[in-house]
Amino acid sequence: MSQPSSWPLPTGSSRVVLPLQLTRQLSRHPLTKHLYPLAYGHYVDALGHQVERLQHTDFLLIFCHRGQGWFRTQHADGSLEAGQLLLLPAGESHxxxxxxxxxxxxxxxxxQGSAxxxxxxxxxxxxxQPVLTLSRWRQLIPVVTDLLNLQTQRHQFAAAVVAASLLQRIIVELPRLTSTMQAPAGFDLPALERFMYDNSHRDLSLDEFADFAGLSRFHFSKKFKQxxxxxxxxxxxxxxxxxxxxxxxxxxxxIRQISQQLGFDDPYYFSRLFKKTMGISPQFYRESSVAKVLSQTDALSSSTNTKT
Structure with a gap:
């Protein structure tokens, strides 16, 4: 397995390394043995992130959704821009x-896996040519979010099977996301996303988003979901x-203060929404200590080489 990078994780980034015992189970189970994750994560504004491997024993998928970087392999080199995916096969130094x-x-x-x-x-x-350009990658955000949210659960086999199924879904969806699709006229998703972040302390309505996009409520909702x-x-x-x-x-x-900072007047509604999205309550999320879970995972994997 490949040695991890030493890039430190800032707030908003995440890294999950599955214990060796768990990945061995995945490699044998009929539902997962053809394709399963060894590690996965999300690095945000990853200044200083760099890796060089002379030996590489598994497959590595990197998708850039903001900013840019570069890559080099035995057979290719180039930049990786926002909206592009790089797939490095096993055995390819890079x-x-x-x-x-x-x-x-x-x-x-x-x-890894037989497939x-x-x-x-x-x-x-x-x-x-190991780079794929995805023009419609945002359609996968809900699935990617579900995969990343599994890190809040301790590394049980059932959760690992779900992670494998989500990774498989992401990969099989990629070809249909490469076709050119122009954003609707007057629909600027990066600007709208920035508007959402800038106003995350407010309880904005659908009408306010539609007004910002310059579209009617009906057409905005339809085009946004499309x-x-x-x-x-x-x-x-x-x-x-x-x-x-x-x-x-x-x-x-x-939790009441955090809910108010994010525009929720009712902390109970905030807690219900949080649990619906994350699968656990805000209180349990805080008490479970994601950092502790990752630390335990690293300890389980310390006798083996691990991931990025």
Whole structure:
């Protein structure tokens, strides 16, 4: 297995390394043995992130959703821009790094399985051309979010099977997301997303989002779901729950105070929404201590080589 990078995780980033005993179970189980994760995560504004491997024993998928970086293999080299995916096969020595000027934000996964090698052909990638451009990648955000949220659960086999199924779904969805699809006129998703983050302390309505986009309520909702795969309000609430996780991890504010900071007048509604999104309550999330779970995972994996 590949040696992990030493890049430190800032708030908002995550890294999950599955214990060796668990990945061995996945490699034998009929539901997962054809393709299963070894490690996965999300690095945000990853300044200083760089890796070089002369030996590589598993498959590595890196998707850049903001900023940029570069990669080099035995057969290819180039940049990785926002909206592009890099798939590195097992056995391919490589190096990659985030740009110093515009450091990338990336989703990544190390994986293995009897069908892992077939992913290159399925995505029509080669050693000479390992990069895929995804014009409609935002449609996968709900699935990616579900995968990352599994890190809040302790490493039980059932959760690992779910992680394997979500990774498989992400990969099989990729070809249909490569076709060119222009954003609707007057629909600027990056600007709208920035508007959501800037106003995460407010309880915004669908009408306010539609007004910002310059569209009617009906047409805005239709075009937003067509372009992202989810509803505007669910997208906004996912952002607020993500920010809530950061506050629960980094502050000692009460759950009531955090809910008020994120525009929720009713802390009970906030707790129900948080549990619906994350699968656990805000209080349990805080008490479970994600950092402790990851520390325990690293301890279980210390006798073996692990991941990015």
């Amino acid at each position: 190096a990659y790094a985030a740009s110093n000027e515009q450091p990338w934000s990336i989703y990544w996964a190390h994986f 892992a090698a077939a992913c290159m052909d399925f995505l029509e990638l080669t050693a000479q 372009f992202t795969g989810t509803s505007p309000m669910r997208y906004f609430n996912q952002i607020r729950v993500k920010l809530a996780c950061q506050l629960l991890d980094s502050s000692t504010d009460s």
